[in-house]
Amino acid sequence: MLLLPGILLFGILVGTHLPAGMAQAAPKAKQRVVIQVSDADPGKWQLALNNARNVQSDLGKDNVEIEIVAYGPGLDMLKAESKVAAGLAAALDSSVGLLACENTMQNRHVSRDEIYAGVRFVPAGVTHIMKRQAEGWAYIRP
Amino acid sequence: MLLLPGILLFGILVGTHLPAGMAQAAPKAKQRVVIQVSDADPGKWQLALNNARNVQSDLGKDNVEIEIVAYGPGLDMLKAESKVAAGLAAALDSSVGLLACENTMQNRHVSRDEIYAGVRFVPAGVTHIMKRQAEGWAYIRP
Amino acid sequence: MLLLPGILLFGILVGTHLPAGMAQAAPKAKQRVVIQVSDADPGKWQLALNNARNVQSDLGKDNVEIEIVAYGPGLDMLKAESKVAAGLAAALDSSVGLLACENTMQNRHVSRDEIYAGVRFVPAGVTHIMKRQAEGWAYIRP
Numbered sequence: 293m294l295l296l297p298g299i300l301l302f303g304i305l306v307g308t309h310l311p312a313g314m315a316q317a318a319p320k321a322k323q324r325v326v327i328q329v330s331d332a333d334p335g336k337w338q339l340a341l342n343n344a345r346n347v348q349s350d351l352g353k354d355n356v357e358i359e360i361v362a363y364g365p366g367l368d369m370l371k372a373e374s375k376v377a378a379g380l381a382a383a384l385d386s387s388v389g390l391l392a393c394e395n396t397m398q399n400r401h402v403s404r405d406e407i408y409a410g411v412r413f414v415p416a417g418v419t420h421i422m423k424r425q426a427e428g429w430a431y432i433r434p
Numbered sequence: 435m436l437l438l439p440g441i442l443l444f445g446i447l448v449g450t451h452l453p454a455g456m457a458q459a460a461p462k463a464k465q466r467v468v469i470q471v472s473d474a475d476p477g478k479w480q481l482a483l484n485n486a487r488n489v490q491s492d493l494g495k496d497n498v499e500i501e502i503v504a505y506g507p508g509l510d511m512l513k514a515e516s517k518v519a520a521g522l523a524a525a526l527d528s529s530v531g532l533l534a535c536e537n538t539m540q541n542r543h544v545s546r547d548e549i550y551a552g553v554r555f556v557p558a559g560v561t562h563i564m565k566r567q568a569e570g571w572a573y574i575r576p
Numbered sequence: 577m578l579l580l581p582g583i584l585l586f587g588i589l590v591g592t593h594l595p596a597g598m599a600q601a602a603p604k605a606k607q608r609v610v611i612q613v614s615d616a617d618p619g620k621w622q623l624a625l626n627n628a629r630n631v632q633s634d635l636g637k638d639n640v641e642i643e644i645v646a647y648g649p650g651l652d653m654l655k656a657e658s659k660v661a662a663g664l665a666a667a668l669d670s671s672v673g674l675l676a677c678e679n680t681m682q683n684r685h686v687s688r689d690e691i692y693a694g695v696r697f698v699p700a701g702v703t704h705i706m707k708r709q710a711e712g713w714a715y716i717r718p
Contacts, residue, residue, distance in 0.1 A: 350561045426712075426714060485648075485702045492679075573709070575717045576614050
């Protein structure tokens with residue numbers, strides 16, 4: 293007799309608290325995506341920037357958090373003299389996070405001074421992307 | 435005294451209903467994968483089609499749901515005059531979903547008439563892939 | 577009256593058993609990443625090996641499990657006469673799993689003898705990567 297209300301209550305708890313705590317499919321949670329750039333190809337850099345912009349216009353800028361992580365041969369995208377420098381400025385203006393891999397910078401003898409202003413740094417690009425996936429971010433590799 | 439059956443009941447509820455609602459690790463749930471094509475490279479288009487076919491033969495066609503999403507420079511894969519048109523026909527015959535990005539179509543002035551018959555449309559390829567990942571689909575970028 | 581302790585108990589159950597069963601965000605769990613190689617590009621092969629090494633040095637070799645899966649045009653990475661053979665040896669020494677796709681081997685008429693010693697085999701590379709993602713592994717496509 294006392295079990296029936298327990299089941300109902302259980303249903304309510306599951307229906308409200310659990311999904312919220314497990315994020316991914318929660319309807320109102322901010323969506324998040326990490327975009328990887330690891331090619332030395334300005335066409336791919338531009339595509340990554342276009343992807344970010346399209347996601348923002350499709351979902352609404354305030355409903356989505358976006359990071360572009362550049363590492364390996366992709367690091368050049370985020371240099372001060374990058375061929376997509378205008379696009380970097382626009383991305384930063386739109387609150388898209390731009391992240392350079394310090395492992396790559398060390399291997400390629402690139403100093404922070406040579407990186408586009410406003411770009412942030414992560415110790416290892418790949419590890420950062422792994423962390424984001426574990427946190428439930430989507431992963432896009434254009 | 436009444437708590438003990440409650441715990442048992444809870445275990446049954448968790449054991450059956452919850453995993454079904456959260457998919458990923460459920461042993462008998464249909465597996466699902468979204469395959470991204472964003473390169474203007476017919477070799478990659480063919481590889482995406484091969485990947486879909488191999489997944490179907492490995493898991494059994496009825497046990498897996500597959501979508502191939504083409505966007506950016508990858509859109510050409512899904513045009514009526516595509517170099518892999520025969521492969522598109524076979525994929526559609528095997529219930530592989532083929533999805534073209536309307537954002538890209540707009541940017542490249544490609545109309546629906548120019549797209550291979552049977553291909554479906556999504557407003558934004560990247561956003562669709564994000565949605566699928568949030569729903570628990572695997573993501574493959576050949 | 578009997579429902580209240582039931583709710584508390586429910587909270588305990590949810591707080592301990594459920595998250596453990598759903599892995600991803602568990603703080604102390606070993607991190608795991610599957611790295612895909614599907615390009616016929618030795619630069620990408622080297623990048624995949626570098627990625628694995630950087631992840632190990634960043635997280636600590638014992639805290640992370642890494643697999644590199646080669647399929648399609650990427651299979652050549654794992655051949656005995658691979659251009660990155662020295663890197664394969666180092667990866668195996670560091671307990672990085674190297675996995676060759678048997679589907680690809682069959683299509684390209686490559687026998688096990690032609691594959692670098694220590695490399696393991698999976699029936700289908702893509703299906704293996706899907707499985708790893710379903711198990712909560714991060715996915716990196718360099």
